[in-house]
Amino acid sequence: MSRASPYARLPARAFWRSAVADVGIHGMDALWRSPWTLPADARFTTFGSCFAQHISRALRSRGFNWLNCEPAPPGLPDEVARMFNYGVFSARTGNIYTARQLLHWTRLALDPALIDRQEIWDEVTRKGTCYRPALCPVIEPDGFPTEAEARGALAGTARAFRRAFTETDVFVFTLGLTEGWVNRDSGAPYALCPGTIAGQFDADRHLFENAAYPAIRADLENAFALMRAANPDLHILLTVSPVPLTATASGDHVLPATTYSKSTLRAVAGDLAGSAAHVDYFPSYEIIAAPPARAAFFAPNLRSVEEAGVTLVMQHFFAGLDLSAPARGRQTARPQDAAAVDASLAAEDLVCEEQSLEASDGA
Template sequence: MSTDAQSVTVRARSPYRGRPGRTFWKTSIAGRDVTDLQGMYTKKFEIDPSSSVATAGSCFAQHISRYLRAAGYNVMDAEPGPANVDPELLRDHGYGVYSARYGNIYFVRQLLQLAQEALSGTVREDIAWRRGDRWFDALRPAVEPEGFATAAQVERQRAEHVAAVRSVLTDSDVLVFTLGLTEGWEDIESGLVYPTAPGTIAGDYDPDRYRFHNFDVAEIVQDFTEFRTLVQSVNPGLKFLLTVSPVPLAATATDDNVLVATTYSKAVLRAAAGKLASEFDDIDYFPSYEIVTSHAPGNEPFDQTGRNVRPETVEKVMAYFLSEHVAGGRGGDAEASAAAAAPASVSDPVVAKAQSGDYVAVDERVFCEEAILEAFADED
């Protein structure tokens, strides 16, 4: 190559020339500890310490909710439990986990359905599922572990819940929502989507009534866009912070290996969240999924099950969040702030009760209905 040709090559312009270091793997990721990944998150909008923050989503969102409270954020609790009751007992019954007692909301369609119900003020009918002689709310079956004596009691308590959800949607300033799953079960006639398959906690699977549905990117984007429009019609200033749960599927209803099914689901959820954040100024995306699953040296985010996120990993995730959003104007080292904010109960094991009535230790550190599906792996 001639000297003149070399000179032209050196002076050639490239759209990648002069880009920030965070946009290159070599400078922002390679060889760095998971606590030192560069440019992982830059907030799109402020979350003021006095802002009313609502939380909802899949089981991983419980970690975020706990840390936000412990870090001094004004996290809403529109459905507090009875006074003078042991806090652990209240949590076992779904109180204080999220901003209302809706349990885990795994699907955006589920979130949209709940908003439609709450803002219309009309409680859905035919949502009582039976297990033995007890009745459960099919749309949040885990919040009453022992169920109710009658279907009428399910409907009465749901009416109270729907009123609480309405206040969450109308009075919050920011909604933090974690997308968890794409694989769900719906009522064939009504299209109603449930957080668990019928027959898992309560109810009974009838293939003539229920069907499996695996949501795609377009459906999720459309559902959240519809949810956003609906809620902002009564709360115009509401902003949204999306995350994607890094927790793998406990089981898949597809014929794929569960790892392959997990990869598909997380890719769909991440793509949908990215699409929404790129289209709307009031929707931000926080990369908890990327931080947990990064290939940083020494990063071992899960325990021996390969599903349960280690408490120290959650602490690292929240350090990145607090480095951008620190309640009360606190500054300093983000990881130290996250450690100080870590709730003592974040590493407590929990026990889930399967359909059979046998207790199955799942050690999720949060309650996750999906983990109950692991019990069915041992059946013939």
């Protein structure tokens, strides 16, 4: 019988002093190793909160097969395409902040009959009445001229979202929030609180939810089960956004509200990764927000992640991927200057609906 402690046989990466304190934030290695052996031309799709946009941009810049399932119309300039939410995520969903939203999009993608039951907001502007799908109200900056066009656009995005999990190898989803708003009667989630960027708030119809661990895990498990029923080979890579909440409707101070949200999401993601071989977790949250970074990667507003942080996250992400399986002969994008692309995305404003909540700050 061995008398040696099991810790005596652990590698240096298992100890805080040798793996973190002695080497510092820029000296850490083997922070993440993908458990999957993927083909060299593996396809990736990306969705989630604002921070997910860094991953999609980095994949494209390095020539990976980032699947754009809803491309912009031909000839549309890149800056205009981004204004209309093309190329931001793998489909034109806008930010998907909560597990409830992800499940709703998945059901919508698999059952086109649900499109007719989706809520459409109408609003009067200086240009007349416009219409917005409540599930993605800002994908068209000025709204749609008719309800039929708004519903048609939602149907097109739902079809694209289906492609995003049926035609990909890795579905990357960045969890952002536990807080969200739903329709009191139907339970359908909203992309943002009605009455912020779009819509009108009605306390009798709009219900605030701060989801707990069991509900978040159940929603994610249901969404992933539906996706894998359509694509049994699907791999799901979860991350947690390090970006703090813009505002909280929980009644708590925004600092502990942020801690609750991020720690709950992190716990769910880790447990799902530990319980299913097709699910994994990448620690973008820890790289930016954990003690070794000393908050150095946040801008002065203590929310936005600056260039150095984005670059470091992407270095660990690509170092941990295993793309050693034979390629399938799929066409890949031409690599760009990855460092320049990381810097440009860190410098520009992300497409982030939650940011609109700052307009309500009367301080």
